[in-house]
Amino acid sequence: MSIITLIIKREFIAKVRNKSFIVMTFLSPLLFVGIAAFVGYLSSMKADTKRIGIHDETGLFVKEFVSKNTKDGEYEYLDLSQIDIKFIKDSITNERYEGLLYIPKTANSKALENKIQFISNDSPSISFIESVQDEIASKLTKANYQTANLDTLAIQNAAANITINLSKSSGEQSLKGLNEIKIAIGGAFGYLIMMFIIIYGNMVMRSVIEEKTNRIIEIIISSVKPFQLMMGKIIGTSLAGILQFFIWAIVGLLLMVSASLFFGVTISPTAKIPPEMLHVAQQEFAATAQMYIKELWNLPIATILISFVVYFIGGYFLYSSFYAAIGAAVDNETDSQQFLLPIIMPLVLGVYIGIFTVIHDPNGTIATVFSMIPLTSPIVMLMRIPFGVPLWQISISVALLFGTFFGVVWFAAKIYRVGILMYGKKPTWKELYRWLHY
Amino acid sequence: MSTILEVNKVVKQYGDYVALNEVSLTVPKGSIYGLLGPNGAGKTSLIRIINQITLPDSGEIILDGEKLQPKHIQYIGYLPEERGLYKTMKVGEQCLYLAQMKGLSKAEAKIQLDYWFERLDIKEWWNKKIQELSKGMAQKIQFVVCVLHQPKLLIFDEPFSGFDPVNANLIKDEILALKEQGATIIFSTHRMESVEELCDHIALIHQSNKLIEGKLEDVKRQYKTNTFEVGILSDSVEGLMYDLTQKFTVGQANFKSLNNELKLEIQLGTAAPNELLHILTQRGQVTHFLEKIPSVNDIFIQTVSP
Numbered sequence: 111m112s113i114i115t116l117i118i119k120r121e122f123i124a125k126v127r128n129k130s131f132i133v134m135t136f137l138s139p140l141l142f143v144g145i146a147a148f149v150g151y152l153s154s155m156k157a158d159t160k161r162i163g164i165h166d167e168t169g170l171f172v173k174e175f176v177s178k179n180t181k182d183g184e185y186e187y188l189d190l191s192q193i194d195i196k197f198i199k200d201s202i203t204n205e206r207y208e209g210l211l212y213i214p215k216t217a218n219s220k221a222l223e224n225k226i227q228f229i230s231n232d233s234p235s236i237s238f239i240e241s242v243q244d245e246i247a248s249k250l251t252k253a254n255y256q257t258a259n260l261d262t263l264a265i266q267n268a269a270a271n272i273t274i275n276l277s278k279s280s281g282e283q284s285l286k287g288l289n290e291i292k293i294a295i296g297g298a299f300g301y302l303i304m305m306f307i308i309i310y311g312n313m314v315m316r317s318v319i320e321e322k323t324n325r326i327i328e329i330i331i332s333s334v335k336p337f338q339l340m341m342g343k344i345i346g347t348s349l350a351g352i353l354q355f356f357i358w359a360i361v362g363l364l365l366m367v368s369a370s371l372f373f374g375v376t377i378s379p380t381a382k383i384p385p386e387m388l389h390v391a392q393q394e395f396a397a398t399a400q401m402y403i404k405e406l407w408n409l410p411i412a413t414i415l416i417s418f419v420v421y422f423i424g425g426y427f428l429y430s431s432f433y434a435a436i437g438a439a440v441d442n443e444t445d446s447q448q449f450l451l452p453i454i455m456p457l458v459l460g461v462y463i464g465i466f467t468v469i470h471d472p473n474g475t476i477a478t479v480f481s482m483i484p485l486t487s488p489i490v491m492l493m494r495i496p497f498g499v500p501l502w503q504i505s506i507s508v509a510l511l512f513g514t515f516f517g518v519v520w521f522a523a524k525i526y527r528v529g530i531l532m533y534g535k536k537p538t539w540k541e542l543y544r545w546l547h548y
Numbered sequence: 549m550s551t552i553l554e555v556n557k558v559v560k561q562y563g564d565y566v567a568l569n570e571v572s573l574t575v576p577k578g579s580i581y582g583l584l585g586p587n588g589a590g591k592t593s594l595i596r597i598i599n600q601i602t603l604p605d606s607g608e609i610i611l612d613g614e615k616l617q618p619k620h621i622q623y624i625g626y627l628p629e630e631r632g633l634y635k636t637m638k639v640g641e642q643c644l645y646l647a648q649m650k651g652l653s654k655a656e657a658k659i660q661l662d663y664w665f666e667r668l669d670i671k672e673w674w675n676k677k678i679q680e681l682s683k684g685m686a687q688k689i690q691f692v693v694c695v696l697h698q699p700k701l702l703i704f705d706e707p708f709s710g711f712d713p714v715n716a717n718l719i720k721d722e723i724l725a726l727k728e729q730g731a732t733i734i735f736s737t738h739r740m741e742s743v744e745e746l747c748d749h750i751a752l753i754h755q756s757n758k759l760i761e762g763k764l765e766d767v768k769r770q771y772k773t774n775t776f777e778v779g780i781l782s783d784s785v786e787g788l789m790y791d792l793t794q795k796f797t798v799g800q801a802n803f804k805s806l807n808n809e810l811k812l813e814i815q816l817g818t819a820a821p822n823e824l825l826h827i828l829t830q831r832g833q834v835t836h837f838l839e840k841i842p843s844v845n846d847i848f849i850q851t852v853s854p
Contacts, residue, residue: 113649116645116648116649120645124634124636124637128636320634321634324632324633324634324635325628325630325631325632326631326632326633326634328601328626328628328630328631329626329628329631329632329633329646329690329693329694330646330649331601332599332600332601332621332624332626332628333621333646333649333650334649527602531596531601531602544563
């Protein structure tokens with residue numbers, strides 16, 4: 111067995127046998143599903159009904175609001191128009207009203223527009239205020255139409271509603287939600303790479319530090335080249351990580367299937383939709399779903415998967431060489447913080463650019479540039495690929511990534527070689543630079 | 549005696565700092581070679597170069613007639629000063645792993661390990677993790693790891709540090725046994741009494757330069773000052789002192805004895821000991837006559853102190 115396989119094997123076994131690895135591997139999916147279920151449960155819980163008093167001196171709107179009261183609505187409206195406004199104001203806290211909507215009497219409807227008040231001791235939610243505004247505005251508009259002797263029906267019919275249909279030059283119909291799906295797919299892969307780099311890069315670093323603090327490093331390094339040890343460590347750790355991801359994927363899939371089977375039975379009877387409507391809805395849904403699925407199959411799936419693997423390998427190796435070099439330079443994890451920040455930054459930057467820029471303009475300058483820069487390309491390019499990226503761009507980006515990777519490995523190996531034999535010092539950036547010349 | 553290791557004008561610099569300045573050594577086959585020097589003299593740098601952990605900036609190393617190259621790793625056994633083991637790995641697995649790294653097959657490694665575990669009576673540790681062992685126990689394992697691939701050249705950097713006297717003795721016996729089997733041992737230490745006891749050759753490195761090298765007795769011969777310790781019972785002390793100071797440099801000596809004699813330290817210069825004896829026997833009864841041979845410690849301190 112060659113020495114590097116020996117090292118890979120040891121690193122892999124050491125990682126996999128570790129108790130925290132085993133616990134994390136099997137607990138994480140459960141935890142994840144548990145949290146998801148908990149959040150779902152929380153959001154399905156009904157909030158307390160909030161009571162809103164309305165003092166409407168015009169008498170125009172209060173009925174509209176009160177008529178909206180249902181048994182378990184979020185807001186309950188109370189007509190308090192008969193009660194003196196001063197008295198209500200004072201009693202907001204005692205009577206446990208969430209707030210008081212005060213619509214004063216004005217000379218004309220124009221004057222009313224900015225006279226309406228909502229009195230509350232808590233700040234009300236924006237969406238609630240907006241809905242009240244809309245309600246009053248539409249009612250007032252209607253009233254205005256009537257005073258102006260306009261035919262409301264005619265106006266309603268005259269209003270135009272525009273929906274633009276998307277399609278490609280090939281004539282195929284596209285779907286509007288597709289961009290979101292594309293960014294979700296690219297984003298998921300990009301995010302996965304980032305998480306993997308952070309988790310397993312750290313593991314590489316810790317394992318290097320462990321060998322230093324154990325003082326076994328000099329025994330090992332007298333039999334193997336530091337470069338072999340570093341690469342063996344990076345590969346061994348990544349194999350353990352891939353195994354963990356693989357287990358997560360399987361366990362997650364099983365949990366999802368069992369969860370959907372479990373909930374699938376309970377959900378359908380509660381939906382109280384008349385059968386014929388359900389039928390129509392189903393047909394419509396099926397048609398849309400078919401279109402989505404067709405669109406999904408039209409995505410460059412092979413390109414996405416291949417580039418995921420390529421960028422995954424390139425990005426992970428690039429970053430874990432940095433992590434290994436840092437681990438070699440420091441004596442304990444606390445000291446590593448100052449060197450870690452510059453590594454995490456491009457990763458986070460990549461994700462932000464992916465989310466904010468790529469979805470807005472997948473082939474714009476910023477997105478293109480950052481999908482070329484090796485430190486961000488694994489994330490940004492993966493987010494771009496579902497939108498269609500010319501092959502030459504991918505080629506350049508991959509070439510740059512691997513070129514940089516070899517450069518960084520060379521540089522990291524130098525720091526590693528010197529650093530692993532340095533004890534008791536907290537190195538500075540300047541010192542690391544000097545090590546390159548040893 | 550043929551040479552196993554030749555270090556030829558090796559230079560190593562770290563930035564502006566010169567760690568080794570054209571250091572040359574010749575280590576004879578089958579010797580126990582003491583590599584001495586104060587902290588920071590460059591011993592560890594040299595040992596790391598011999599182990600191919602770092603490369604020299606210039607100069608060359610010849611091992612057993614060949615220029616030092618990667619295959620030589622398995623001819624050398626190295627016990628570093630800073631040593632440890634994987635804490636969470638089991639003893640047996642760890643030894644097998646480290647042995648395979650030295651180029652042994654798994655089967656060969658197993659045979660050697662069985663031999664050594666039997667010999668050092670540590671068989672029951674095979675399935676224990678290092679963290680369950682005491683420091684001394686772990687050091688026994690480190691010793692085994694260092695020697696189990698039957699290296700021709702063994703390099704021990706401060707081998708006795710951290711051992712209790714019983715284990716230190718055990719390791720010392722093992723080192724002597726390895727020498728009997730034909731291995732050459734380079735021995736880097738501060739403990740001069742173990743140098744005195746074990747080494748037949750020494751080299752002293754100070755401030756990146758080699759200052760002394762040679763057979764222990766040759767070095768001592770070179771450093772002796774022709775000084776004798778004398779004890780004498782004399783009735784005419786004044787006359788004696790007059791005679792002595794005429795010819796030699798005389799000082800007070802301090803040694804343990806039963807009589808209440810005159811104790812002197814006399815430096816002969818170029819004169820022969822018999823001249824001194826002649827004077828002494830004329831003036832009284834000689835109870836003590838001993839040539840002062842410098843200890844390694846004396847030589848060390850004399851060379852190193854500014």
